[in-house]
Every structure is written in C-alpha cells, then in structure tokens.
Amino acid sequence: MIGTATTTDEDTSGGLVRGPGTGVVLVGPPTAGKSSVGALLAAELRVPFADTDALVATAAHKPVGDIFVDDGELVFREFERGAVALGLDAIKPEGGVLALGSGAVLDPDVRRMIAGQVIVYLEAGFATVAKRTGMDRPRVVIPGNPRGRLRAMLDERRPVYAELATLTVSTDDMAAEEVAADLAARLRG
Numbered sequence: 001m002i003g004t005a006t007t008t009d010e011d012t013s014g015g016l017v018r019g020p021g022t023g024v025v026l027v028g029p030p031t032a033g034k035s036s037v038g039a040l041l042a043a044e045l046r047v048p049f050a051d052t053d054a055l056v057a058t059a060a061h062k063p064v065g066d067i068f069v070d071d072g073e074l075v076f077r078e079f080e081r082g083a084v085a086l087g088l089d090a091i092k093p094e095g096g097v098l099a100l101g102s103g104a105v106l107d108p109d110v111r112r113m114i115a116g117q118v119i120v121y122l123e124a125g126f127a128t129v130a131k132r133t134g135m136d137r138p139r140v141v142i143p144g145n146p147r148g149r150l151r152a153m154l155d156e157r158r159p160v161y162a163e164l165a166t167l168t169v170s171t172d173d174m175a176a177e178e179v180a181a182d183l184a185a186r187l188r189g
C-alpha cells in the first residue's frame with residue numbers, strides 16, 4: 001500500500017447507497033484513472049462497467065481523438081451526452097460503474113443525468129496529471145503553452161468535480177489497483 005485514500009460524505013449507515021437503480025459514476029481529470037479504475041472496480045464488485053469514451057467511439061465509428069480532429073469538440077460533446085444516457089441505462093439496473101470522460105460534467109445536461117448516482121471524484125493534482133500525460137518537462141518550451149493550458153483546464157474543472165462528488169479519492173500516491181480495492185471496500189454492502 002503506497003498511500004491511504006481520502007474519502008468524504010459516507011451515509012449514516014456506514015456504507016454508500018449503491019444498488020439496483022443507483023450506479024457509481026467516476027469523474028475527475030484526465031489520467032485520474034476513471035477508465036482503468038472503473039473497469040477494475042466493476043470487476044471486483046461483479047457489476048457491469050461502461051465508459052462514455054468507448055460508447056462514443058462505437059456510436060461515431062471512429063476513435064474519440066479522430067472526432068476532435070475531424071468534427072470538432074462540439075460534435076464530440078453531442079456524442080458524449082448520448083453516451084452518458086446510454087451508459088447510465090446500462091449500469092443503473094445492477095448498480096454498475098460508469099466512467100465519464102473528463103470534460104463531460106461541464107455540460108449541464110450531463111450533470112442533470114448523473115444526479116442521484118453515487119459520484120466518485122478521482123482526484124489528481126497538476127504534477128500527477130503532467131507526469132501521467134508526459135507533460136512533466138517544463139524546460140522544453142513548446143509553442144502554445146500546453147502545460148499552461150492543462151493547468152487552466154484543471155483549475156476550471158476541479159470545482160465542478162468537487163461540487164458533484166459524493167465521495168472523493170486522491171489518486172496521486174496510489175496505484176489504480178489500490179484505488180479500485182479501496183473503493184470496492186467502501187461501496188460493497
């Protein structure tokens with residue numbers, strides 16, 4: 001065990017309300033582990049798993065990155081809204097797990113759709129995200145200031161994740177497997 005998870009807002013019965021009709025929705029910045037932790041968590045809990053990026057790629061018949069390049073972000077966000085609805089339908093009946101893309105919660109429709117689910121905020125600080133994305137080399141000057149844009153993106157999104165969160169887990173010092181095991185223990189029951 002490298003670190004201990006920080007969690008908040010459990011219900012008074014000592015467990016989190018999850019079960020038929022109520023799923024677990026993972027939110028947080030890129031590389032926090034929504035996709036990888038989500039799959040591990042669902043396997044541990046033996047419940048369905050869905051990932052909005054995978055649903056978008058299936059619906060659009062191309063990888064998410066290609067949608068951004070070919071069609072632009074607005075088109076991607078439209079696909080993503082549909083993917084959130086589809087993903088929730090797939091996981092809610094069995095209390096399953098849905099990983100969102102990092103930017104999904106900026107959309108008020110998405111926020112309305114996930115209201116009432118157990119929303120887990122996987123936190124990752126700037127240094128962690130920079131490291132996991134390979135953007136942790138400040139001495140290399142790249143036009144367009146990608147590190148600055150990454151920081152601004154995280155600053156904009158962090159309060160939205162925090163506001164939505166039923167439960168928050170810091171992933172900076174934990175492996176994805178540890179985060180999943182910690183969450184499974186809290187959500188089982």
Ligand SMILES: Nc1ncnc2c1ncn2[C@@H]1O[C@H](COP(=O)(O)OP(=O)(O)O)[C@@H](O)[C@H]1O
Pocket residue numbers: 028029030031032033034035036037099132171174175176177179
């Ligand atoms: N807790 C963690 N510790 C170290 N690396 C991680 C952790 N969580 C995710 N990663 C790495 O970050 C990258 C993105 O993970 P992913 O699960 O796709 O994140 P997200 O869906 O939140 O963007 C992968 O290479 C993954 O191995």
Ligand SMILES: O=C(O)C1=C[C@@H](OP(=O)(O)O)[C@@H](O)[C@H](O)C1
Pocket residue numbers: 028029030031034035053064065100101102103104
């Ligand atoms: O930050 C974003 O807006 C995005 C994050 C990606 O998902 P992950 O957070 O799973 O990497 C994916 O949805 C798309 O590339 C847009």
Ligand SMILES: [Mg+2]
Pocket residue numbers: 034035036053099100101
């Ligand atoms: Mg993902």
